[in-house]
Each structure stands twice: as structure tokens, then as C-alpha cells.
């Protein structure tokens with residue numbers, strides 16, 4: 001049986017529907033992962049859960065030890081990852097609380113430890129399709145089963161954070177072709193690909209990106225929209241594993 005992991009981000013530090021079987025703290029050659037790896041049953045299926053920012057949420061996006069997280073999951077035999085990430089919505093379909101299954105990435109982050117291939121013979125992985133197409137299709141089908149409206153495509157732009165973007169930055173990202181903006185999609189997706197783990201993402205829109213609505217972005221609106229978006233995400237995940 002394929003071992004599936006779910007990585008939770010902002011608004012998803014734990015899966016409330018998970019029946020916990022085991023919690024494991026791991027060390028890796030790359031240092032400590034963000035949190036303990038939680039094994040449990042979700043809708044009758046065995047999964048491993050990891051809180052990307054720690055539990056409680058204390059690790060900023062640029063401080064996450066992405067290599068330790070992905071290495072730890074590989075050590076536990078994980079072959080597939082569904083990553084859940086809060087995002088800002090850039091294009092008009094990506095309204096707050098909406099869910100998208102992105103198909104492309106543009107990486108604007110910098111200075112992150114972003115590869116496992118440093119000290120040995122250089123390896124260049126193919127990254128034409130950063131997200132696994134079969135996992136994406138399964139997520140899209142699961143959304144239909146659970147009757148949740150989603151966008152089946154979208155380009156995710158990964159910024160450095162932790163600050164949010166300026167209006168001009170978002171305008172430039174839109175010209176580049178980004179539909180969504182977040183801070184953690186990279187190097188997470190590329191590291192999974194380097195280790196041969198199938199990876200797909202659920203992007204949950206927390207707010208209109210900077211300059212796409214009146215005024216400034218508030219944490220209050222982010223929390224409100226995420227509350228709704230994460231309730232749908234929980235249903236989507238149950239349909240996906242069920």
C-alpha cells in the first residue's frame with residue numbers, strides 16, 4: 001500500500017478528523033523537522049501528518065527546514081505528499097475561501113536551502129510539471145465527489161515572506177502568470193521531486209493578494225476565510241483518502 005503524507009500549513013496545524021496511532025520525533029542529516037510526524041487514520045486510511053510551521057505555529061516560512069521535513073517523510077516510507085497551503089488570490093477566480101489545485105510554480109524565494117544534491121555528483125531533476133499529475137487528478141475527482149467547487153489549474157508564485165507583498169509586486173506576479181501567492185511552495189515541491197516522492201498541493205485562498213481589494217490585508221480576514229476554506233479542505237482530504 002502507498003504511504004501518503006499530508007503537510008499542513010497556516011490554519012492546519014493538526015487534522016481534527018485524524019485518529020492518532022503514533023507520534024514520532026525524527027532527526028535527519030539536515031537537522032530537525034518542523035514537528036513530530038503524526039501517524040493516524042483518516043476516513044479509514046493510514047496517513048502521516050506533519051505541521052509545516054510546527055505545532056503550535058512558530059516557524060516562519062523562510063525558517064522552515066524543508067530538507068529535514070521531506071527527508072523525514074522519505075525515511076518513514078512516504079511515497080505521496082498532499083501539501084496544504086494558505087495563499088493570496090491574484091486572479092479573479094481566486095476569491096477568499098476558494099480552493100485551487102495548482103499545476104505550475106514560479107519561485108521568487110531566495111537564500112533557502114533548496115536541494116539535496118550538493119556534495120555528490122550534480123543531479124538536475126526534471127521539473128516541467130512540478131506537481132504530480134495523477135495526484136492532481138485524484139484531488140480534482142475527490143473535490144467533485146465531495147461537491148466542493150475548486151479551480152483545477154493555477155500558477156503558484158512563491159515569495160520569501162514573512163511580510164506580505166506590495167501592490168506592485170503582485171501586479172508584476174500577475175503579468176508573470178501567477179494566480180496565487182504563498183511563501184512555502186518552494187523548495188518543498190522540488191525537494192519532494194528530488195527524492196522521488198509524488199507531490200501535489202491544495203491551495204486555500206485566505207485573502208485577496210495585495211492591491212486586489214480595498215485597503216490593507218488584515219489577519220482577522222485571513223483567519224475568517226481560512227476557517228471556511230479549511231473546513232472544505234478537511235472534506236476534500238477525507239474524500240481523497242476514502
Ligand SMILES: CSC[C@H]1O[C@H](OP(=O)(O)O)[C@H](O)[C@@H]1O
Pocket residue numbers: 008009010011052053060061084085086087161182183184185206222
Ligand atoms: C498571512 S498567512 C502567510 C503564511 O501562510 C501561508 O503558509 P502555508 O503556505 O504554510 O499555509 C504562507 O505561505 C505564509 O507562510
Ligand code: HPA
Pocket residue numbers: 086087088089159164165181182183206207208209210
Ligand atoms: O497574500 C499572501 N501572500 C503570501 N502568502 C500568503 N499566504 C496567505 N496569504 C498570502
